[in-house]
Amino acid sequence: MSNPKIVNLSRRRFLKSSTGAAAGLTLGVWLPARGQMAGPERVAGPGMAGGGAAAAGDFAPNAFVRIATDDNVTVVCKHLEMGQGTFTGLPTLVAEELDARWAQIQPEGAPVDAERYNNLFWGSVQGTGGSTAIANAFEQMRKAGAAARAMLVGAAAARWQVPAAEITVVDGVVSHPKSGNSATFGELAVAAAEQPVPDEPKLKAPSEFKLIGKAFLPRKDSKAKCTGVAQFTQDVRLPNMLTACVAHPPRFGAKVRGFDASAAEAVPGVVEAVAIPSGVAVLAYDFWSAQQGRNALTVDWDESDAFKQGSKEILADYRRRAKEPGKTVTRVGDAEAALAAAATVVEAEYSVPFLAHAAMETMDCVITPDADGGVRVVNGEQFQTIDQQAVAEVLGLEPEQVRIEMLYAGGSFGRRANPQSDYLVEAAHIFKAAGGKTSVKLIWTREDDTRAGFYRPLYLHKVRAGLDADGKPVAWQHRIVGQSIITGTAFEPALVVDGIDQTSVEGAKELPYAIPNRHLDLHSPELPVPVQWWRAVGSTHTAFAVECMMDELAxxxxxxxxxxxxxxxGEHPRERDVLKLAAQQGGWYDPPLAEGRGRGIAVHKSFGSHVGMVAEVTLDDDNGFSVDRVVIAVDCGTVVNPDVVVAQMEGGMGFGLSAALMSEITLVDGAVQQSNFHDYLVLRMDKMPEVEVHIVPSNEAPTGVGEPATPVIAPAVANALAAATGKRYHQLPLERAA
Known part of the structure; x- marks a missing residue:
């Protein structure tokens, strides 16, 4: 089952394995909270040197670096690899400070342990998201590598009886040029484990980097994925394992009144059908049998409390709400008075639909019993702390009895970091209903993911802005209507402030433009449609409204x-500079494009990164259009892996272009109309435009790259389309005939 490059060990198994013949130096770094940096610590106990257990009272830190006597360097990665390059970026940080050979570095997924592997930006929560993997671990992982290097050097100096200052480390070899002595990491590992751990290991200056910022490093996950060696949840096969498919209600809020399983249980391979809170699960010895059994079920749904509105009714209700003031988010000056006195007032309504995450790997999870009465959860795990607690609650276990093994994930875009742990809770209920003695794999079909999942909310924006007689903006009044994704979750205390879901207004709360009178307010209607964050979260809709209105004002x-x-x-130079760079590289001031073509521009900051984008479109004779070229400028601070940054800019833009051009979830009488990729449309390869990415050199702290390109493309394309047609576009997905 296990991929040797992604092995998740429980703490007990980790300590046990570290006493083996190949054990050498195991090192960790503890950073108790964001902004409170502590020196690195070593995993306690002589297990690092080949024997014994941790001594009482010793500090047990996060183990990030493990150097074996066979010269392999394992980097324990606390963040999920779901295609965004985490298993390349985090090892790069360690390898840089360690001066290791890239070929000897191997990533390994961290076990669930929020005390040691917490996301430093999230406090005591272990998880991946918000484009934080590199940003929050940048110094932490470098310190781990630097400390290990210092201990190797100390061991070599003691062995050769020479000053440590005369020792060099290059490509995984420790050398003393004056005496001619040299040794590999593996040869020094056991002795290095006995060295004192430096409290503040010296980190390299950016001018000394050999790996960070260089474009030649191959990704650590590419070969395994290309050859089929990489392990995803779908690859897990365990003895006597049952596979489950679930019949979910056709409308949100409906419940099972009763069901007839006779036809389902007559399907060869089906074991049983069981009722669970979210529907009816069919368990079988294989997926095909489980799916056929699920399809043969007869379920009587109680829809007395089901939601039966459609997207049109929801949008109409939002328009009614938008006529009245909401809760004030930001008030600077007097926008009402400035609008009344403005020489020109521009008003527009912008709307965006519900969206599915549509990751290529649908939701899946394996739960298997452990001999000690606990369970093991195996999946592409993104939200360890939340999921561990949720599964434990369903099964009546202590959280530490739920051990999680993190495999690769085939995308997520936020879906696997579900605040309700929905599909893991569902798997736990099935496991429990099946007796808790047999391994269970839950597999959602594409139709389940599309119709029974969680969605980016539908939003409506109403913007009024005023210009003075010189054409300068003097007023900005912005009203947003849309569901909160945070209210009712464990994140509400931190992210809902004075009744305002901060994720609903990010990207609109603070503008990069000097407009003296601004007012932003928010309506957060409650609906039973399940919603959660979607790649780039609030910026996915706020950037569209803000940047389209800025074009209309211009x-x-x-x-x-x-x-x-x-x-x-003037007060936002980094956004200004990426805007100018995108314009320069995108040919903004070149001769105008031919008739029927147009250029559009947009700029936006999200997750600490600044992205400017120019899009070119061409109209066609069928009242449609194509996006031909996109030029992206990005300032994301210090760049660790340029190739990964480029890939994430391209991929994030393509993901956002799907939403701009074609993707939408629509409800009719409360039922989701889409089911698979034939009607939930995503960008096909032949529609991908030519893309150029330009990275701004920077020594600032690294910021996110997985999400910031996604929100910028829709307004850039809408503005390009307006340039080509003379019409303004206010609704996504874009249609030329709109």
Whole structure:
């Protein structure tokens, strides 16, 4: 089952395994909280040197670096690898400070342990998301590598009786040039484990980097994925394992009144059908049998409390709400008075639909019993702390009795970091209903993912902005209507402030433009449609409204859209500079495009990164259009892996382009209309435009790259389409005939 490159060990198994013949130096770094940096510590006990257990009272830290006597360097990665390059980026940080050979570095998924492997930006929560993997671990992983290097050097100095300052480390070899002595990491590992751990290991200056910021490092997950060696949840096969498929209600809020399993249980391979809170699960010896059994079920759904509104009714209700003030988010100056006195007022309504995450790997999970009465959860695990607690609660266990093994995930875009742990809770209920003695694999079909999943909320924006007689913005009034994704979750205390879900207004709460009078308010209607974060979260809708309105204001002022923005961005130089770079590289000031073609521009900051984007479109004779070229400029601080940054800019843009052009979830009478990729449309390869990515050199702290490109493409394309047609576009997905 296990991929040797992604092995998750429980703490007990880790300590046991570290006493084996290949054990050498095991090192960790403890950073108790963001902004409170502590020196690195070694995993206690002589297990690092080949024997014994941890001594009482010794500090047990996060183990990030393990150097074996066979010269392999294992980097324990606390963040899920789901295609975004985590298992390359985190090892790069360690390898840089360790001066290791890239080929000897192997990533390994961390076990569930929030005390040691917490996301430093999230406090005591272990998990991956918000484009934080590199940003929160940048110093932590470098310190782990630097401390290990210092201990190897100390061991070599003691062995050769030479000053440590005369020793060099290059490509995994420790050398003393004056005496001619040298040794590999593996040869020094046992002795290095006895060295004192430096409290503050010296980190390299950026000018000394040999790996960080270099484009030649091959990804650590590419070969395994290309050859089929990489392990995903779908690859897990255990003795006597049962596979489960679930019949979910056709409308949100419906419940099982009763069901007839006779036809389902007559399907060869089906073992039984069981009722669970979310529906009816069919267990079988293989997926095909489970699916056929699920399809043969007769379920009587109680829809007395089911939600029966459609997208049109929801949007109409939002429009009614938008006529009245919501809860004030930001108030600067007097927007109402400034609008009343403005020489020109521009008003527009922008709307975006529900969206599915549509990751290529649908939701899946394996739960298997452990001999000590606990369970083991195996999946592409993104939200360890939340999921561990949720599964434990269902099964009546202590959280530490739920051990989680993190495999690769085939995408997520936020879906696997579900605050309700929905599909893991579902798997736990099935496991419990089946007796808790047999391994169970839950598999959601594409239809389950599309119709019974969680969605990016539908949002409505109403924006009114005013210009003075010189064409300068003097007022900005912005109203947002849409569901909260945080209310009712464990994150509410931190992210809902004075009744305002901060994720609903991010990207609109603070603008990069100097507009003296601004007012932003919010309506957060409650609906039973399940919603959660979607790649780039609030910025996916706020950037569309803000950047389209900025273009409309520039047109009303008779000013070039780039010049109009730049004149207002004096206090936001990084956004100004990526805007100008995108314009320069995108040919903004070149001769105009031919008739029927248009360029559009947009800029946005999210997850600490600044992205400017120019899109080119061409109209066709069928009242449609194509996106031909996209130029991206990004400032994400210090770049660890340029190839990964480029890939994430391309992929994030493509993901956002799907939503801009074609993706939407629509409800009719409370039922989701889409089911698979034939009607929930995503960008096909032949529709992907030519893409250029330009990275701004920087020594600032690294910021996110997995999400910041996603929100910028929709307004860039909408603005390009407006340039080509003379019409403005206010609704996603974009249709030229709109």
């Amino acid at each position: 047109a009303a002022a008779g000013t070039d859209p780039v010049d109009f923005r730049v004149a207002l961005m």
